[in-house]
Amino acid sequence: ETGVTQTPRHLVMGMTNKKSLKCEQHLGHNAMYWYKQxxxxxxxxxxxxxxxxxxxxxxxxxxFSPECPNSSHLFLHLHTLQPEDSALYLCxxxxxxxxxxxxFGPGTxxxxx
Amino acid sequence: SQxxxxxxxxxxxxxxxxxxxxxxxxxxxxxxxWYRQNSGRGLVHLILIRSxxxxxxxxxxxxxxxTSKKSxxxxxxxxxxxxxxxxxxxTDGRGGSEKLVFGKGTKLTVNP
Numbered sequence: 001e002t003g004v005t006q007t008p009r010h011l012v013m014g015m016t017n018k019k020s021l022k023c024e025q026h027l028g029h030n031a032m033y034w035y036k037q038x039x040x041x042x043x044x045x046x047x048x049x050x051x052x053x054x055x056x057x058x059x060x061x062x063x064f065s066p067e068c069p070n071s072s073h074l075f076l077h078l079h080t081l082q083p084e085d086s087a088l089y090l091c092x093x094x095x096x097x098x099x100x101x102x103x104f105g106p107g108t109x110x111x112x113x
Numbered sequence: 114s115q116x117x118x119x120x121x122x123x124x125x126x127x128x129x130x131x132x133x134x135x136x137x138x139x140x141x142x143x144x145x146x147w148y149r150q151n152s153g154r155g156l157v158h159l160i161l162i163r164s165x166x167x168x169x170x171x172x173x174x175x176x177x178x179x180t181s182k183k184s185x186x187x188x189x190x191x192x193x194x195x196x197x198x199x200x201x202x203x204t205d206g207r208g209g210s211e212k213l214v215f216g217k218g219t220k221l222t223v224n225p
Contacts, residue, residue, distance in 0.1 A: 004155070043156075043201065043215035056212060090155055101146065102213065104155035 003027040006091050006105035013081065014113050021076040021108045023091030031097040032074040034066060035090040037107070043090070049074060050097045081112045117145070117185075117202040117216035125222040132189040134219040136202035137182075145178060146203045146213070147187050156201065159187075192223045 003026045013019050025032065034046040048056035049068040063085075065077040074091055088109050092102040120135045136145070144163045148156040162169045162178045162185065169176045175188040189196055199220045203213040 006155075040217070042217045045212045045214075048212060058212075088153065092156075100144075101158045101161060102156075103158065104148075106155045107153070109153065 004091060004093055004103050004105035006089075006108050008108060009106065010109045010111075012111045012113065013078070015081060015083070017081075018077070018079040020078065021089055021091075021110075023074040023076075023105055025072055025074075025091075025093040025103070025105075027093060027103060029093040029095050029103070030071050031094045032068060032071070033092040033094075033102065034074065034076055035092065037088040037090055038086075046076075048097055055097065078110075081110075083112050086110055086112045117204045117214065119200065119202055119216045119219040121219060122217070123220045123222070125224065126192060128192060128194055128223055128225050130192055130223075132192050132196070132221055132223070134187045134200050134221070136185045136187070136216060138185075138202075138204045139183065142180075142204045144205060145185050147174075147176060147185075148201045148203060148215075150199045150201065150218070152198075159200075189221075192221075194223050194225045197221060197223045 005024050007022045030051050032049045036044045045058050046060045047066045052068045063080050067075040088107045090107045091105040094102045117136045117138045126132050144161055146161045147159045149159055150156045160171050160176050162176050173190045178185045199218040201215050201218045203215045
């Protein structure tokens with residue numbers, strides 16, 4: 001394993017539900033990332049956090065709300081999602097956001113009904 | 114966009130054969146990385162090659178970089194069934210924002 005864990009691994013939710021995805025890294029890294037991976041599309045960067053501060057929001061709809069309480073934990077709060085938001089959500093971390101190697105978690109497979 | 118684009122989209126070979134995947138990108142880079150993803154799992158970093166390097170090896174992996182053609186190739190020698198996965202290249206950008214840009218990937222199937 002890469003030292004980055006994600007929970008839950010699978011999630012089914014209705015469009016009116018509120019849920020949260022959790023990511024934890026045990027590598028002592030300072031930067032954390034959320035990516036969305038949809039079928040037949042390139043991996044899409046959603047958010048970047050560096051030392052708990054958000055440094056990138058890649059035009060993500062407000063129904064996705066990230067939270068980074070410390071350098072080891074990253075959350076993605078979900079509310080009023082759409083079926084097209086169904087995807088694999090991947091968390092990653094790196095020592096710093098200097099574009100060096102990123103370490104990925106196993107992902108959360110999300111299905112929005 | 115400096116998105117890397119992998120070629121081919123899918124590749125099927127027999128165990129023991131070599132597999133070559135290519136990546137093209139559009140703008141200048143500081144480095145290029147290759148990642149592997151097993152079905153429905155997270156990505157695993159394989160190798161990073163810097164813009165001033167032309168070739169790099171790691172075990173059965175060989176990566177080349179041609180900055181004049183804005184392209185890279187990943188060669189897996191003596192492939193194994195366990196190499197079956199999707200392979201992605203990721204590029205950064207000189208003076209760009211803090212993000213890697215990934216291609217759509219090459220889906221490699223190694224048949225036993």
